[in-house]
Amino acid sequence: MTTSPILVTGGTGTLGGHVVPLLRSCGHDVRILTRHPSTDGVDHVAGDLLTGEGVEAAVAGAATVLHLAGGPKRDDEATRTLVRAASRAGVRHLVYISVVGADRVPLAWMRTKLESERAVAESGIPWTALRAAQFHDLALTMVEKMAKLPVFPVPGGLRLQPVDSREVAARLAELTLGAPSGLVPDLVGPHLYDLAALARPYLRHSGRRRPMLPVRIPGKAGRAYRVGANLSPVGAGAEVGKRTWEEFLAERLG
Template sequence: MTSPILVTGGTGTLGGHLVPLLRASGHDVRILTRHARPATDGIAYVTGDLLKGEGVEAAVDGVETVLHLAGGPKGDDEATRTLVRAASRAGVRHLLYISVIGADRVPLAWMRTKLEAEGAVAGSGIPWTTLRAAQFHDLVFTMVEKTAKLPVFPVPGGLRLQPVDPREVAARLTELALGTPSGLVPDLTGPDVHDLAALARPYLGLRGRRRPMLPVRIPGKAGRAYRAGANLTLDGAQAGKRTWEEFLRERLA
């Protein structure tokens, strides 16, 4: 019998797509979650909190592969260090981390925590794999939906995104988890590059709305980084196939 695969963040958007793929591959899954849940067929839940260090030892006990998907607006670096320490003591043989494109180039605090988390994984002494992905369609949808509630739609000049479908990210992570540790693998992006206006127009059209577009400028170092495309990977990335428009038609059907 193989050991279960531990997934942190297994109840989130990405985990919701990834866990069924792991089960379909024949693996039992253990999920570290802040809220208690009853076990289901092949899926066990361990209650804990990476930021508080609670339940982590029990989560990694007897596990050989860990997929670290959990993340938030702050504290990802400390949470990852907590997981790394426990995984090292437990003899984990493959630690896989999902990061974000631009973690090493965009000067934002939450990006720095992602980069530091990457460093904790790479320096853990555990064989590892890190995948940097673009913004998920779901995240971009939330951003566009909220902004479209304003009477005028602000469009930051020079900001471009490569939204990727989380199902394709989940499929890639499953492939990596079932393979050998590979270090930093090629980034995963969506098939197209859009500015915010191009992302908003099909949304507004499907909603039957109109909004005037107002150009705005992102100030400071972060603005310069975004205008330079530091959050993009235009060469050498693996690109998904599902487009933003296809996602929208399905989401708003």
């Protein structure tokens, strides 16, 4: 085992649940910063990135920090709290997971992702950042909610390239154990879908029928989605996952 643990924020979430076992299987000690510690055999430190409580203790002695924790609001504040503590603790590699389109889609939560990227890049700590497309898990949550409506809304021009969270986890583990690399190529799924194409296999699996209703996303965000600002730019050299939405659904829904 290495003497210096890898600190993982958000280690109990969807992505963390895949990354932490990968890091441990490579022989590394892992410490998880979480608001709700558990006793699953992994070192947990109670802390809150928004209040700063417990963060200094969590980063103490860690040479590498993998920052996965995120939410719908104040991600940038949480990241700045982590960066300050990591800088004081002498962390030598800070790894961050962001989202494709963070620099191009004018939504508040995307702006917090971009500001988090900037906080990491300007921290003075050697860093790596990966932008990933929406996970299959998130696409499923979205489709499930819309399928509860009597009519399934299909926002015109909205396209997604969902990627499997296990493939993102594998890439992050590789990056975390490698040398700091700055902003690396995006990671996206193998196929592009509009919302109707995502919905149809889900509706088939769940035995539901729903009429599709085209709707228009208003404002700047709508325009951004219609020109594909949430997609990895063509020619940018994105890495492409292998597991498709249909394969994910077949496994998840049986």
